[in-house]
Amino acid sequence: MRQTLRWAAVDSTETEELVLQTEGGGIVADAVVSGVQGGDGTDVTYHLELDPRWQVLRLSVTEGDREVDLTRDSRGTWRDAGGAVLPELQGCADVDISVTPFTNTLPIRRLQLAEGESAEIRVAYVQVPGLVLRPVRQRYTNLGGGRYRYEALDGGYTAVLSVDESGFVLEYPGRFRRLP
Template sequence: MKRLLRWAALVSPGTEELVLHTEDGVISADSVVEGGRAGESARVSYHLELDPAWQVRRVAVQDRDGRVDLLREPDGTWRDGDGVTLPALAGCTDVDISVTPFTNTLPIRRLQLAAGESAEIRVVYIQSPGLNVRPVRQRYTNLGDGRYRYEALETGFAAVLTVDADGLVIEYPGLFRRTP
């Protein structure tokens, strides 16, 4: 199965085009995010490989500052592109790439929360520009009717995301909206 998804940025001019592909139980996402802030244009590309439970196996992100490659072993150990173990990322299952709403789908799909349920998780946060990588705590709450409350616990930021039946973000208020 192959699916093309597009989002428009709402704060500054920008778009994302993502190809979501499922084959033989492996889910992959390849995306290009283009946009600009303060007169600067930017381009970020990323590749995600996920297992059938939507757990990250591999993530690669590239922007003007370089490239980050991370691998998550079946036992949950994270390694960089050179195979070096990253103990600071222990306990992280998902990734959150700052420039995309797509990575919110990973915990939504993986956790399978019933309406009214919530879960606190640790994720690998990848900030672009800069390609800074760090663990962060987040909480997702299924509000029902295709709505999830997302909370970044260290900063206090929260938003109610609207998702489709597949858990893919339709609207991230003030930041992103899916387009046809």
């Protein structure tokens, strides 16, 4: 299965086009984010490889001449492109790339929370511009009706995300909206 999703930032000219493919029992996402605010004018691209349960196996993010390339094994051990273990990311089940609402879909799909349920998670957060990588704590709560409360526990930020029946973000208030 191949699916193309598009988003636009609500307060800038930033746009994203993502191609999602199901292949060989896994999921592959490739995206280009254009018009990133505060960047050097180059596009940001990312590549994600996920298992059938939406758990991250590989993440690659490129911004100009900078790149973050990580893998995660079945025990949850993260490694950089050179194979070095990244102990600070131990316990991070998901990734969150600051310039895309797509990475909010990963915990929504993986956790499969019933209405009223919530879960606190650790994620490998990639800040763009700059590709700064750090672990952060987040909480997702299924509010029902295709709405999830997202909380950045280390920063005090909260938003209610609207998602479609597949868990893809339709609206991220003040940040992103899905395009037809």
